[in-house]
Structures are given as C-alpha cells and as structure tokens.
Amino acid sequence: MRNPTDDPIITKQLPSLDVREIFDFLLRRWKIGGLIAAITFGIFLLAAITLPPSYTGVAQVLLDSPIDYMTPQDYSNSDFSDNPTFIESQIAVMRSASLLQQVVSSEKLAEDPKVGPTALTWLQGALGVSRVGFGNVIELDVTAYDPAKAASLANAIAQAYVADRTKTRYEGVQKASTWLADRAAYLRSELSRSEEAVQKFRADHNLLTTRAGSLTEQQLSELNIALINARAELAAKRAQYQQVDKLLGSGGDLQSMPDVLQSVVVSALRSQLSVVSRREADLRLKYGERHPEVMSAQAERRDIEGQISAEVQRLVGNLKNEVDAAEAREASLVRALDSVSNQSEVEGQVGIQLRDLERTATANQNLFETFLSRAKLTEEKSTLLNSGVRVITAAAVPLSPSFPNRPLFAALGLVLGLLFGGAGAVLRELSASGFMAKKQIEEELAVPVLASMPRMSGWSGDTQPIAYLERKPLSRYSEAVRRLRLGMGATPELTRSPRLLLVTSAMPSEGKTTLALSLACSAAADGERVLLIDADLRLSAATAFFGMAEKVGLVDLLTLPTKTTHAIHLDERSGISLLPAGAKTRNPPALLASARMLSILNELRGKFDTVIIDAPPVGPVADATILARHVDKIIFAVKWRETSREAVAEGIRHLGGRSKISGIALTMVDEPKLPKYGRYTSLESSVSDGYYLN
Numbered sequence: 205m206r207n208p209t210d211d212p213i214i215t216k217q218l219p220s221l222d223v224r225e226i227f228d229f230l231l232r233r234w235k236i237g238g239l240i241a242a243i244t245f246g247i248f249l250l251a252a253i254t255l256p257p258s259y260t261g262v263a264q265v266l267l268d269s270p271i272d273y274m275t276p277q278d279y280s281n282s283d284f285s286d287n288p289t290f291i292e293s294q295i296a297v298m299r300s301a302s303l304l305q306q307v308v309s310s311e312k313l314a315e316d317p318k319v320g321p322t323a324l325t326w327l328q329g330a331l332g333v334s335r336v337g338f339g340n341v342i343e344l345d346v347t348a349y350d351p352a353k354a355a356s357l358a359n360a361i362a363q364a365y366v367a368d369r370t371k372t373r374y375e376g377v378q379k380a381s382t383w384l385a386d387r388a389a390y391l392r393s394e395l396s397r398s399e400e401a402v403q404k405f406r407a408d409h410n411l412l413t414t415r416a417g418s419l420t421e422q423q424l425s426e427l428n429i430a431l432i433n434a435r436a437e438l439a440a441k442r443a444q445y446q447q448v449d450k451l452l453g454s455g456g457d458l459q460s461m462p463d464v465l466q467s468v469v470v471s472a473l474r475s476q477l478s479v480v481s482r483r484e485a486d487l488r489l490k491y492g493e494r495h496p497e498v499m500s501a502q503a504e505r506r507d508i509e510g511q512i513s514a515e516v517q518r519l520v521g522n523l524k525n526e527v528d529a530a531e532a533r534e535a536s537l538v539r540a541l542d543s544v545s546n547q548s549e550v551e552g553q554v555g556i557q558l559r560d561l562e563r564t565a566t567a568n569q570n571l572f573e574t575f576l577s578r579a580k581l582t583e584e585k586s587t588l589l590n591s592g593v594r595v596i597t598a599a600a601v602p603l604s605p606s607f608p609n610r611p612l613f614a615a616l617g618l619v620l621g622l623l624f625g626g627a628g629a630v631l632r633e634l635s636a637s638g639f640m641a642k643k644q645i646e647e648e649l650a651v652p653v654l655a656s657m658p659r660m661s662g663w664s665g666d667t668q669p670i671a672y673l674e675r676k677p678l679s680r681y682s683e684a685v686r687r688l689r690l691g692m693g694a695t696p697e698l699t700r701s702p703r704l705l706l707v708t709s710a711m712p713s714e715g716k717t718t719l720a721l722s723l724a725c726s727a728a729a730d731g732e733r734v735l736l737i738d739a740d741l742r743l744s745a746a747t748a749f750f751g752m753a754e755k756v757g758l759v760d761l762l763t764l765p766t767k768t769t770h771a772i773h774l775d776e777r778s779g780i781s782l783l784p785a786g787a788k789t790r791n792p793p794a795l796l797a798s799a800r801m802l803s804i805l806n807e808l809r810g811k812f813d814t815v816i817i818d819a820p821p822v823g824p825v826a827d828a829t830i831l832a833r834h835v836d837k838i839i840f841a842v843k844w845r846e847t848s849r850e851a852v853a854e855g856i857r858h859l860g861g862r863s864k865i866s867g868i869a870l871t872m873v874d875e876p877k878l879p880k881y882g883r884y885t886s887l888e889s890s891v892s893d894g895y896y897l898n
Contacts, residue, residue: 233629241625248617257605261354264597358599384579438530654691654867710855715871744785757786
C-alpha cells in the first residue's frame with residue numbers, strides 16, 4: 205500500500221493572517237503596485253485635464269393632484285395617482301420627442317453650430333430625468349457645453365412640460381364639454397319624443413290621469429270605499445229595524461227603542477205627559493173623578509199620549525225608509541263599481557304599454573338632466589383650470605463643471621490606482637511559480653529545507669566552489685554547506701556509515717553539481733573519505749570541472765572489465781576522489797539500471813565514508829529515478845524563485861516520494877532580497893556580514 209506521506213503535495217489549512225506577512229508582501233511588491241497605481245492615477249488626472257468641461261443645469265417639477273375648485277369634495281383627479289407607474293409615465297413624457305422638439309424649436313438649437321441639425325438627438329442624450337426619492341417630484345438635468353445653455357434648456361423643458369400638461373387638460377375639458385353638450389341636445393330631443401309618445405298613447409286610449417294616478421283607478425278606489433261605508437250603514441239600519449220588528453211581533457213597548465229614547469220630540473211629550481199626569485192626580489184627589497177639571501186633565505193626557513204614539517209610529521216608519529234607502533244606495537254603488545271595474549280591466553290591458561312608455565320617458569328625463577348638469581359644470585371648469593403641475597426649483601446657472609469633476613477624478617484615480625496596484629501586486633505574487641521561503645516548501649511539500657545556499661555572483665575561474673571553500677572556510681556559503689551536511693547527519697536513517705547520497709534537481713541549471721562539489725569539498729576538509737560519482741552521463745559537469753573527461757570512468761566500469769580502482773581518481777588539491785563519467789554512451793538509463801551498477805555501488809560503500817552521486821535532473825530524463833532505488837538518501841536542489849512548484853512536486857513524485865529525500869537545498873538565494881519574503885525566512889540571512897570572518 206502507498207504511504208500517504210509520499211504524496212508530494214500536502215493539503216493544508218488556511219493560515220491565520222499575520223500582519224508581518226502583509227508588510228513583507230508590500231515590501232517586495234511595492235514597485236509593481238506603485239507603478240500600476242501611478243499609471244492609473246496619471247491616466248485619470250490626464251483625462252480630468254484634457255477632457256472638455258460640461259455643465260449641468262438642474263430643475264425640479266412637482267406632480268400634484270389638480271385642484272377642482274368647482275367640486276371641492278373630489279380632489280383626486282382621474283389622471284393622477286401616487287404610484288410609480290404614473291411617475292414613470294410622466295418621465296417618459298418629459299423624454300418624448302414631441303416635447304423636446306418644442307424646446308429645440310423655441311431655443312433654436314438647430315442653429316447652434318456646436319449642436320447642428322441633430323439637435324433633437326443631442327438633447328435626448330443630454331437630458332436626464334429621475335424621480336426624487338419616493339415623492340412626487342421629478343428632477344430633470346441637462347448637460348451642455350455652456351453653463352447658461354444648460355440652465356436655459358433645463359428651464360425650457362420644465363416650462364414646456366407644465367404648458368403641455370395645462371394644454372392637455374384644457375383640451376380634454378373642452379372635448380368633454382363639447383361631447384356632453386352634444387349628448388344633452390340629443391337627449392333633449394329623445395325626451396321630447398318619449399313624452400309625446402306617452403301623451404299620444406293616453407289620448408288614443410282615453411286614459412285620463414290625476415295626481416294620484418289614472419281617473420279610473422281613482423274612481424274605483426272611491427267607489428270601493430263608498431260601497432264599504434254603505435254596506436256598513438245598511439247593516440246598522442237593518443239591525444235597528446229588525447229590533448223594532450221583533451218588538452212589534454212580541455207586543456213589546458216601542459218606546460224603549462233607542463231612536464225613540466233619543467227623540468227630542470218624544471222626550472218633550474213625555475215631559476208634558478208627566479206634568480199633566482201629576483196635575484190629573486192632584487185634581488182627582490181634590491175634586492174626584494167627575495170634576496170638570498179632572499176630565500179636562502184626562503183629555504189633555506190622552507191627547508199627549510196620542511201624540512207620543514204617533515211620533516213613535518213616525519220614527520218606526522222613518523227607520524223602515526232608511527233601511528230601504530240604504531239598500532237602494534248599496535245596489536247603486538254595486539252597479540257603479542261593476543261599471544268602473546269593467547273600465548279598469550280595459551285600461552289594464554293597455555297599461556303595460558303605457559308604463560313602458562312612461563319608464564322610457566322617465567329614464568330619458570333623468571339622463572338628460574345628468575348630462576345637462578355635467579355639461580354646464582364642465583363648461584364652467586374650463587374657465588378655471590388647474591393642472592396641478594408646477595416648477596418648484598428653477599435651474600440656476602452652474603458655477604462649476606459637472607464633468608470632468610477634477611477632484612473626483614483625482615480621488616477616483618487614486619482609489620482605483622491603489623486597487624489596481626494592489627490587484628497587480630497580488631497577481632504578480634500569485635503568478636510567482638517558484639519557492640521563495642523555507643516555510644512555503646515545508647508547508648506545501650512536507651519536506652524539510654536543510655539549507656539555503658546563497659548566490660555567489662562574484663565567483664570566477666574554473667576552481668570554484670572548491671577554491672572558495674578552501675579560501676573562505678567561515679563564509680556564509682561555507683556555513684550553509686556545513687549546515688546542509690549537519691542536516692543530513694541528523695536524519696535517523698543515515699546514522700550508519702558509509703552513506704550513499706544522491707544529489708539531483710527537478711530541472712537543469714539549478715546548481716546541483718555545484719552543490720555536490722561543495723558537499724564533497726566540505727566533507728573532505730573535515731577528514732572524511734569522500735567519493736564523488738559523476739552519474740550525469742549526458743553532460744558530465746563534475747567531470748569537466750576536474751578536467752577528467754579523457755579518463756576512465758563510470759561508463760567504462762559498466763561496459764568494460766575494468767577495476768574500480770582504475771576508474772577512481774584523486775584530486776590532490778581538495779582531497780576528493782572522483783569517479784568521472786568516462787566514455788560516451790547512447791543508453792545511460794540501461795547502464796545505470798544494470799546489476800553491474802548496483803554491484804559497483806555496493807563495492808564503493810565499503811571503501812569511502814561518504815559517496816555522493818551527481819545525478820541528472822529528474823524532469824528531463826529518468827536517470828535519477830533509476831539511481832534513487834540504490835541510494836540511502838537524496839538531496840533535492842531547488843533554485844530559489846525560479847523552479848516552479850509543480851516541477852518540484854513532480855520531481856519528488858518521480859523519485860518515489862518523500863521516503864528517501866533527506867531534504868531540500870535552496871540554491872542561488874539572493875539573501876539581500878530574502879527578508880522581503882519573511883523577516884525570519886532564514887536565520888543566517890538575518891545576521892550581518894560582520895559576523896562571518898571570511
């Protein structure tokens with residue numbers, strides 16, 4: 205199974221923000237950021253100076269509900285509504301070509317040499333119309349080359365809009381008044397025709413009317429009432445007569461009848477009878493039965509009684525006559541009611557048509573009166589018209605140009621310059637493909653950085669770096685090599701001796717051969733037996749450095765029956781034993797992968813304390829990958845800021861992962877620039893040169 209630690213790229217969490225890192229980023233990228241910011245600011249500043257100035261005149265128009273002075277109870281007009289749709293429609297009217305054409309004509313814009321015949325198009329582009337907040341105020345602005353022209357055009361458009369609104373409302377009222385008057389005249393004629401039709405229909409059918417309705421209906425109502433009263437009276441009279449007739453049949457006293465009792469004559473006679481009866485009784489007591497005065501009183505009494513009887517008989521006869529009269533009246537009313545009912549039935553048959561004609565006439569009358577009143581009211585309104593639209597802020601002549609706003613341009617250029625500069629610096633930072641600090645390598649590759657090798661720009665001659673290490677054993681470079689060797693020695697897997705090390709890189713020209721030579725020279729200076737094997741059978745830089753291109757070397761050992769002692773050559777000055785590349789070959793991978801190569805390496809392990817193999821780069825060829833299987837540890841050279849991170853990760857993957865890689869050596873590090881990538885990127889870079897003796 206594959207070890208997860210062999211993956212060259214390690215997924216890491218986002219680091220916490222460090223203010224020092226931001227400062228270091230600004231320190232190393234301020235030039236490109238400042239350049240972009242300066243260019244951007246200069247462009248805006250140049251534009252502010254060179255662009256022709258424009259001036260903007262601003263006017264405000266209030267859209268209010270038109271006041272109807274004729275009908276104060278109805279203040280809301282049908283064409284006004286406090287909603288965005290109405291406001292937007294009015295904005296469209298202000299932008300309309302018909303309204304702007306009036307302004308073009310009144311202001312003679314077509315004659316302006318700076319505007320020309322395209323005045324309408326120019327004015328449409330120069331005009332801006334917008335709603336102020338959520339209120340009913342519309343703000344219109346006109347941008348022109350001249351401040352007075354901008355103000356006059358803004359005011360002209362506002363006044364043209366107000367006049368257009370007033371004219372539109374006046375024309376609308378006039379049209380409505382004319383239409384209402386025409387309809388009223390037409391309805392008047394319709395009303396006359398409908399009323400004439402009603403009268404003609406009544407006359408044709410002899411239908412007379414009263415205030416309460418038709419004459420027949422009134423008669424029928426009156427006869428019904430009279431008949432009811434007559435029948436009630438007949439019933440009363442008949443009851444009285446039946447009572448009298450019952451008294452007569454039973455022999456009762458008729459004087460007990462109500463009519464008799466209520467008769468004034470009978471009452472007077474009874475009073476006289478009472479007086480005479482008392483006088484007769486007094487005389488009878490005084491004179492006896494035969495006295496003349498008694499007899500005279502008796503005669504007078506009998507006369508009065510006769511008068512009373514005659515009066516009662518008269519009252520009975522009157523009662524009989526009243527019953528007969530009531531019966532006759534009832535019969536007469538019944539005959540009259542039958543006659544009127546027959547006439548009502550006839551009128552009911554034509555009443556439907558009459559009522560339909562009357563309804564038509566009534567509807568025409570109501571409609572005519574409504575239209576006539578509306579026509580009169582509308583005609584009066586036209587004499588007092590209020591549009592509800594007014595200019596609340598007239599455009600004043602602007603004192604300063606609205607474009608270009610030089611302070612704004614400068615501020616905008618500064619802000620955008622900083623933004624673009626920062627973005628450019630960030631892009632430049634992100635586009636940097638190489639590694640700049642140990643922290644980056646260790647976080648992304650999980651491989652330790654053993655040392656940072658400073659760039660030695662002052663080297664000269666073919667004996668570098670060996671001569672430099674001999675001459676300056678306490679220099680920065682010497683200390684860096686020594687730190688690299690100590691870092692390899694601290695690796696647990698390399699505690700045993702001898703050690704077989706492979707030095708390679710991802711791409712060519714990354715300083716791997718110089719690194720291998722430096723390691724070998726430092727180890728030899730410490731008294732170790734060191735062998736440097738030039739396994740780069742294609743370029744053989746180490747062989748060329750020592751001038752041993754013509755000597756027997758590795759290829760000869762692999763292809764000929766040559767002993768290793770004949771192919772190893774000692775450099776007297778440095779004390780380094782070298783196994784040069786030897787003869788040229790067309791198939792280096794096959795030779796390096798042979799059993800003979802493994803046998804040679806095993807043989808050399810017992811003869812030297814440290815064996816360093818200078819292998820080709822991993823990227824172009826497979827030679828280093830083949831040799832990596834036979835060595836104890838690998839030193840991977842990475843050129844500072846140059847080698848892409850993808851190439852390094854891919855090279856580690858080709859070498860079989862991190863298991864055999866002792867660490868990475870950053871080569872050709874520009875130490876004066878190193879603090880820009882982190883104040884403590886490397887401890888040795890933060891120390892002054894005075895600390896080193898050489």
